[in-house]
Amino acid sequence: MTTGEGTVRLRPPNNTLDPRAVGWWRAQWLLLTAAPVVVLAVLGALIEPARFWLLLPAAILAVLGIGCAVLLPAWWFRTHRWEVTDEAVYVRTGVFRQEWRIAPMSRIQTVDTVRGPLEQLYRLATVTVTTASAKGAVRIEGLDHETAAGLAERLTRITQDTPGDAT
Amino acid sequence: MSPEAAVSPSPDTGGGHGPATATAVDWRRLDRRTVLVSALVTAGVAAGAAVPTTLGLSGRFGFGAAVAWVLAGAALLIGSAAVGDHVRWRRTRYRIGAERVELHTGLLLVKKRSLARERIRSVDLTAHLLQRALGLVTVRIGTGEHSGNDSTLELDPVTVAEGERLRRELLERTATGTPGIHREGELVALDPRWIRYAPVSFVAPALGGAAAGAVMQVSDWFGAQGRVIEWVGERFRDTSLTAMIVILAVAAVAAGVVGALGLWVEMWWNYRLEREPGGTLRIRRGLLTSRSVSIEERRLRGVDLVEPLGIRTFGAARVDAITTGLAKDDEEQHGDHNTLLPAAPRPVADAVAADVLRETVSPTGAPLTGHPLAARGRRLRRAYWAVLVPVAVLALLGALLTPVLLWTALGCAVVGLPAGVFLARDAYRGLGHTVSGDYLVVRSGTVRRSTAALERAGVIGWTVGQTYFQRRAGVLSVTATTAAGAGAYTAYDTDASEGLAFAAEAVPGLLEPFLERVPPAG
Numbered sequence: 001m002t003t004g005e006g007t008v009r010l011r012p013p014n015n016t017l018d019p020r021a022v023g024w025w026r027a028q029w030l031l032l033t034a035a036p037v038v039v040l041a042v043l044g045a046l047i048e049p050a051r052f053w054l055l056l057p058a059a060i061l062a063v064l065g066i067g068c069a070v071l072l073p074a075w076w077f078r079t080h081r082w083e084v085t086d087e088a089v090y091v092r093t094g095v096f097r098q099e100w101r102i103a104p105m106s107r108i109q110t111v112d113t114v115r116g117p118l119e120q121l122y123r124l125a126t127v128t129v130t131t132a133s134a135k136g137a138v139r140i141e142g143l144d145h146e147t148a149a150g151l152a153e154r155l156t157r158i159t160q161d162t163p164g165d166a167t
Numbered sequence: 168m169s170p171e172a173a174v175s176p177s178p179d180t181g182g183g184h185g186p187a188t189a190t191a192v193d194w195r196r197l198d199r200r201t202v203l204v205s206a207l208v209t210a211g212v213a214a215g216a217a218v219p220t221t222l223g224l225s226g227r228f229g230f231g232a233a234v235a236w237v238l239a240g241a242a243l244l245i246g247s248a249a250v251g252d253h254v255r256w257r258r259t260r261y262r263i264g265a266e267r268v269e270l271h272t273g274l275l276l277v278k279k280r281s282l283a284r285e286r287i288r289s290v291d292l293t294a295h296l297l298q299r300a301l302g303l304v305t306v307r308i309g310t311g312e313h314s315g316n317d318s319t320l321e322l323d324p325v326t327v328a329e330g331e332r333l334r335r336e337l338l339e340r341t342a343t344g345t346p347g348i349h350r351e352g353e354l355v356a357l358d359p360r361w362i363r364y365a366p367v368s369f370v371a372p373a374l375g376g377a378a379a380g381a382v383m384q385v386s387d388w389f390g391a392q393g394r395v396i397e398w399v400g401e402r403f404r405d406t407s408l409t410a411m412i413v414i415l416a417v418a419a420v421a422a423g424v425v426g427a428l429g430l431w432v433e434m435w436w437n438y439r440l441e442r443e444p445g446g447t448l449r450i451r452r453g454l455l456t457s458r459s460v461s462i463e464e465r466r467l468r469g470v471d472l473v474e475p476l477g478i479r480t481f482g483a484a485r486v487d488a489i490t491t492g493l494a495k496d497d498e499e500q501h502g503d504h505n506t507l508l509p510a511a512p513r514p515v516a517d518a519v520a521a522d523v524l525r526e527t528v529s530p531t532g533a534p535l536t537g538h539p540l541a542a543r544g545r546r547l548r549r550a551y552w553a554v555l556v557p558v559a560v561l562a563l564l565g566a567l568l569t570p571v572l573l574w575t576a577l578g579c580a581v582v583g584l585p586a587g588v589f590l591a592r593d594a595y596r597g598l599g600h601t602v603s604g605d606y607l608v609v610r611s612g613t614v615r616r617s618t619a620a621l622e623r624a625g626v627i628g629w630t631v632g633q634t635y636f637q638r639r640a641g642v643l644s645v646t647a648t649t650a651a652g653a654g655a656y657t658a659y660d661t662d663a664s665e666g667l668a669f670a671a672e673a674v675p676g677l678l679e680p681f682l683e684r685v686p687p688a689g
Binding site: 008010011085090094100101102103107132136138 | 629631635646650653655663667678680681682683
């Protein structure tokens with residue numbers, strides 16, 4: 001990459017997610033790993049002739065899953081950031097493919113707050129901001145649930161004050 | 168049409184024979200001849216089905232009895248279709264109010280739907296051959312919301328005069344102050360010479376394949392599939408297998424070309440693009456089935472100049488509208504709904520794009536900023552992978568199993584690599600983006616090259632994406648999201664810094680707060 005005079009790049013958004021998000025992601029990874037591993041392990045315990053060929057993939061999956069659960073969430077926590085200014089919502093996500101999404105306040109149509117069962121356990125929430133574009137939705141996952149409620153309220157207030165049909 | 172006077176506003180009170188109320192005058196019915204149309208259409212279908220059924224039955228009951236049975240069945244079918252449609256006609260009424268358009272329909276499940284008039288974005292008229300003969304037309308009134316079927320009201324059918332009246336009344340708005348250079352009336356009409364682009368479209372091979380499939384299917388109905396294959400085999404008894412394949416392929420292509428020409432004539436005959444007072448673009452076309460599509464210019468966010476590989480090699484392009492609020496239901500999924508201009512010579516396409524956008528020069532013709540060489544490398548690498556992975560798999564299997572696969576692998580490599588490299592280089596040449604007047608222009612694609620000119624004011628957000636490989640190559644993809652058209656238009660693999668500068672320039676103020684200068688040490 002050429003870095004000369006006048007070269008610009010996107011700066012990282014100001015805010016990190018709630019640190020509890022790391023735990024939430026870990027729990028998701030562990031649940032995701034546990035499902036196939038338990039099935040394979042139970043089958044391995046019951047079916048004696050195929051025991052080795054069932055327990056081996058179970059062990060491999062378990063190691064991979066736990067590895068991901070330990071390493072990835074901490075990494076994600078560093079890359080996932082968000083920011084809300086008076087003009088726009090700005091979010092950065094992704095590790096392998098980084099993505100920066102910007103939605104101007106004047107074009108926001110709906111603001112949704114969603115809390116799944118696991119998120120509730122970790123007192124987290126996801127805020128989804130949609131615009132009139134089918135492909136322009138901005139999601140902020142892993143916010144503290146009170147921060148999320150406050151943010152949703154603020155966004156809703158700002159968008160209501162903005163005239164026009166946001167297209 | 169003759170609006171029945173005595174119609175109660177609520178259809179569930181008594182089937183249309185209640186006493187006239189104050190509002191009853193406004194309620195209108197569909198045209199009564201819909202019953203006739205249904206009966207005739209069903210008769211046509213019945214006639215089509217009757218021949219194989221009679222042949223099938225005559226084997227068991229004798230010819231006379233079979234004919235009698237089939238006739239009775241056909242009569243029953245036509246009768247029930249007519250009665251059913253009569254009931255539908257009786258139970259359907261609509262009203263154009265000052266604020267809302269209402270449609271009540273349904274026998275058991277009464278559906279009452281209404282659209283706010285200010286939300287109506289499109290009024291489209293279609294008439295198939297039978298309807299045209301009777302002077303009828305199907306009207307679709309759409310809001311252009313993306314939410315399912317509830318956004319479209321269908322009046323099937325009303326008279327042509329009533330359809331025109333609805334279209335004018337519903338789309339007529341206070342004429343907006345019309346900025347810029349523009350003209351009203353006919354913008355472009357069909358040039359029959361454009362038919363030369365029909366056979367090179369992707370329709371032709373598809374139709375050829377379909378024709379071959381249809382022959383097999385129909386012969387299967389008559390239990391004669393084996394005989395057809397035998398007959399074909401006999402024709403080619405003295406020729407080699409290769410010659411037979413070539414001849415059959417040529418025949419299929421010829422059938423496809425004929426089909427493509429026929430389809431083109433049916434779709435685009437009488438094509439005309441007009442601008443009407445009040446800021447509406449109207450497209451009329453169709454030989455047998457006539458269609459009229461209206462696009463409100465207020466909803467137009469730009470145009471997309473589409474050049475599929477076939478017609479691009481002949482210097483032609485198609486123009487699609489990028490608009491919010493074109494009907495998105497099943498009928499319009501075929502894709503030609505938002506086409507403003509069929510494949511036509513590139514200068515014509517550019518001129519039409521400029522006319523439609525009320526510009527002197529089309530932004531689609533603006534010189535574009537190219538993308539860095541890294542983008543070409545990425546495309547070439549992608550092509551190599553796409554060719555070499557299957558080749559490697561084939562070669563591996565060939566080494567293990569049979570040498571035939573080895574030769575197949577060699578063939579794939581010999582054909583695939585040059586084709587892949589050609590397409591990759593072409594794709595790279597196609598990449599480009601710029602800001603031209605009120606529009607931002609992005610171009611990409613090789614099999615379907617698209618030059619989208621999107622109104623800068625229509626951009627409602629940015630998405631910037633960068634994979635690990637793009638980061639290493641110093642490129643990124645900038646996507647403008649919009650409420651119109653495909654929802655997002657992307658400049659792929661722009662220079663990391665220049666792409667962001669382009670986005671910041673296109674929509675001032677939106678991206679700037681989030682940009683920072685890279686320190687020269689970098």
